[in-house]
Amino acid sequence: MNENKTERFEDVKPIDYERLAYVDFKLFFTGTIKRSDMKDMFDLGDAAASKVFSRYKDFRPDNMDYARQQHTNTFNRGAFKPLIEFGAELALGMLANGFNKNKLTDRPMQPYARVGKVPNQLNSYEVAKITRAISGGYGIKCNYISNHSGNHDERVLFPFALVFDGKTWMFRANDRFHTGDGSPFKHFHFSRCKNIVELEKETAKDHEKPIRDKEWNMQIPLLLRLHDKLTEKQKNDIRYEFCMDENADDLVLTEKLSLYWILSRQWFIDDGKRDENSFYKFKLINRDVLSI
Known part of the structure; x- marks a missing residue:
């Protein structure tokens, strides 16, 4: 002071x-x-x-x-x-939903408890480097500890959006030196980014900008049907859970193509890409939308 x-x-x-x-x-x-x-x-x-x-x-x-x-x-x-000292998750929630002055003090309006919070998962100083890059339109470099690859080498990422699946905070970014199959635009977990350095003078090239991210910008229609392996009681329970009409079997919605993989796991959707013996709530009827 x-x-x-x-x-x-x-x-x-x-x-x-x-x-x-x-x-x-x-x-x-x-x-x-x-x-x-x-x-x-x-x-x-x-x-x-x-x-x-x-x-x-x-x-x-x-x-x-x-x-x-x-x-x-x-x-x-x-x-x-x-x-x-804003907690990282609190800050990310405000960035996504708007600044909430009521959350500045830990005084909930009604009794509240949160289950399964991972202690010290996110560091607000590291998270802020990424969110500033999103706001400023520039890049970061970091080591990314991927659970799909043993490659933990330094990456140059251009983050542009926040993603929250109800449990984990991620960000969408272009990986400048992406190699292999698939798009260079991917979701990255905040908690897996290490040794973050802001690259304030490094901006995305045209092909690295969000407008070039086909999967992020494309909304796909999903026709979901209660899975035929469910019992009638299970179907009724799911109808209540998803606020479906009585005796309805179909649920129609739209989602970003890039976020479908999250939805498919959370909603237990059978799209033919996983073990057919797994438990499923829905079957994706129009599977062709995933290959657009």
Whole structure:
């Protein structure tokens, strides 16, 4: 804290706490914050937003620089010290769903418990390097500990989107030096990225940009039918679980082609690609959509 200031951050009024926390969050996890961000979040005018930034600098004078040409406050990579320690999963949830001031304090509105949380799975400082790259449109290099390959060599990735399957946080990225079959666009687990370095001056080439990711951009229709190996009781249970009409056998939805593999495992979908003796809830009727 600035030595000329006697006020402690913990003692500021709740509304000021929320605004300063938002500045801290945006800087750390996206790399920038503008006055327009404060207007969108708190309905503040330019003068009021500037006062918030000034007050933030009272507590953390070295955390941000001002880029005059872009009229943007930017993350000071060499000296940043968070005002609030955001947990990585909390931050990712806010990046995906919007900043939630109610989550700044651990006071749920109703009794709540979470089952099966892996301790220390994600490091917020490492996660922030990736989320800043997503916001800034630049690359990262890292060692990726894949469970499908023994190749843990350094990779250059261009991340562009977050993915959450209800349990695990991932990001979609282009792997610049991808070799072998398949697309260079893949899902990567945050927890498997090691030795992350931001490449702020390295941007994606045309063929590495999200618009070139066919599987990410393509929505496919899925015609799912209750599996014929299910008992009638099992079918009824699944109808309740998926809010299907009484006696209905079919469920129709659309999903990104790149996310189908997650859905198929979570919903136990038989698409002919796995052991036919496994337990399945649904059969994919229009399997041809997977080979588009």
